Amino acid sequence: MPAPSTRDVGRSIATIRHARRLTQADLAAAAFLSLSMIKAIERGARTPSDDALDSIAAALAVDPSHIVSGRTRTDSRVHAAIPSISAAIAAYDIPTDPPTTPLHQLHAAVDEAVNWRLGAQYAQIATHIAALLEQTLSTLHHASGAQRPQAARLLASTARTADAAAFKYGHHDLSARLVELMRWAALQSEDPLTEATAAYVRTETFFAARAHNAGLRALHSAIDTTPSPRDREAIAVLGSLHMRAAVIAGRAGDSDAADLHLDEARTLGDRIPEGEYRGTAFGPDSVRAHEVSVAVSLGGEHVSRALDVAREWTPPSDLPAERQSGFWIELARAQLWAGLADDSFESLKVARLIAPQHTREHPWARDTAATLRRLKRADAETLTSFAEWVGAV
Numbered sequence: 001m002p003a004p005s006t007r008d009v010g011r012s013i014a015t016i017r018h019a020r021r022l023t024q025a026d027l028a029a030a031a032f033l034s035l036s037m038i039k040a041i042e043r044g045a046r047t048p049s050d051d052a053l054d055s056i057a058a059a060l061a062v063d064p065s066h067i068v069s070g071r072t073r074t075d076s077r078v079h080a081a082i083p084s085i086s087a088a089i090a091a092y093d094i095p096t097d098p099p100t101t102p103l104h105q106l107h108a109a110v111d112e113a114v115n116w117r118l119g120a121q122y123a124q125i126a127t128h129i130a131a132l133l134e135q136t137l138s139t140l141h142h143a144s145g146a147q148r149p150q151a152a153r154l155l156a157s158t159a160r161t162a163d164a165a166a167f168k169y170g171h172h173d174l175s176a177r178l179v180e181l182m183r184w185a186a187l188q189s190e191d192p193l194t195e196a197t198a199a200y201v202r203t204e205t206f207f208a209a210r211a212h213n214a215g216l217r218a219l220h221s222a223i224d225t226t227p228s229p230r231d232r233e234a235i236a237v238l239g240s241l242h243m244r245a246a247v248i249a250g251r252a253g254d255s256d257a258a259d260l261h262l263d264e265a266r267t268l269g270d271r272i273p274e275g276e277y278r279g280t281a282f283g284p285d286s287v288r289a290h291e292v293s294v295a296v297s298l299g300g301e302h303v304s305r306a307l308d309v310a311r312e313w314t315p316p317s318d319l320p321a322e323r324q325s326g327f328w329i330e331l332a333r334a335q336l337w338a339g340l341a342d343d344s345f346e347s348l349k350v351a352r353l354i355a356p357q358h359t360r361e362h363p364w365a366r367d368t369a370a371t372l373r374r375l376k377r378a379d380a381e382t383l384t385s386f387a388e389w390v391g392a393v
Contacts, residue, residue: 010044024042110158232277246294365390370387
């Protein structure tokens with residue numbers, strides 16, 4: 001897909017700014033840029049540098065990919081960051097120099113990184129995560145007493161965020177190493193819920209290897225050792241394991257197990273409000289989204305289940321962007337199987353609007369777009385443009 005023009009970039013910034021109810025002066029102040037620069041960028045008279053674009057995106061609370069949607073910018077930043085991420089964890093079990101960041105500041109930085117992951121802001125992750133891995137590793141190695149389990153939990157969370165970028169962009173070997181780092185940290189956290197969360201993330205390695213039955217066994221083991229769901233966090237962690245087990249059971253073709261785990265997740269989800277617990281969204285809305293995931297995982301004969309959910313419910317805007325876009329990508333697949341090509345394309349476009357990087361790197365979005373283009377070759381240019389953007393042609 002051709003690189004967006006300077007005018008396109010300016011128009012995107014202005015559109016997002018208006019949606020945020022900000023004036024140009026507000027945006028200039030928040031981005032630490034001059035008002036004259038913001039005006040020039042929005043009218044297409046000036047191309048923002050990478051640093052200026054990052055500042056504007058941060059001020060608008062979006063990933064830079066929401067402003068510049070060409071294939072190169074975020075892709076290149078993520079792929080370029082992979083060696084530094086790999087280097088940061090190469091000697092994870094060997095102590096380094098003492099940390100330079102106080103624990104409370106590290107908490108805030110890790111929390112911000114979690115928000116990037118939930119919001120599918122992979123460019124931000126790529127820019128900052130290697131340094132954050134080094135800081136959290138150093139903190140764990142030099143922590144003692146009550147601070148040590150805290151540091152272990154921070155490292156586990158940081159490794160999970162790094163894994164999100166590695167896994168989504170196809171670096172599955174590095175992803176597996178980051179998952180093992182997360183599990184290593186979780187064992188030192190003195191917290192069974194952190195260990196259970198690591199088991200949830202570990203499922204990615206089974207998805208990548210298509211070892212679905214082995215993944216289901218691993219999740220059963222994690223479910224058996226997870227603490228009883230007596231409070232919100234324990235309920236959410238156990239419910240998330242059941243959600244993940246339902247999906248992998250579906251991919252294993254075990255519809256009975258998929259339905260059993262989905263029922264368990266639904267029961268647990270009804271006990272707490274939707275929210276982010278231990279870095280994972282869980283609650284009634286997340287379970288509804290997974291009903292579509294399970295139906296699509298089971299295959300075309302279950303397509304009506306996905307369509308039935310979509311007729312009654314769509315993800316609310318406060319659900320994390322990655323989960324929202326995942327719903328629309330999976331619904332698009334179901335709609336394609338049902339012969340609803342136009343609806344399928346509309347769902348893909350919604351997914352792109354919500355989380356462009358997540359959509360573009362999702363293999364099912366790519367497969368669906370490629371099939372739609374084959375079926376509707378004579379259709380409007382927009383379908384071909386989308387297919388090019390998602391890497392389907």
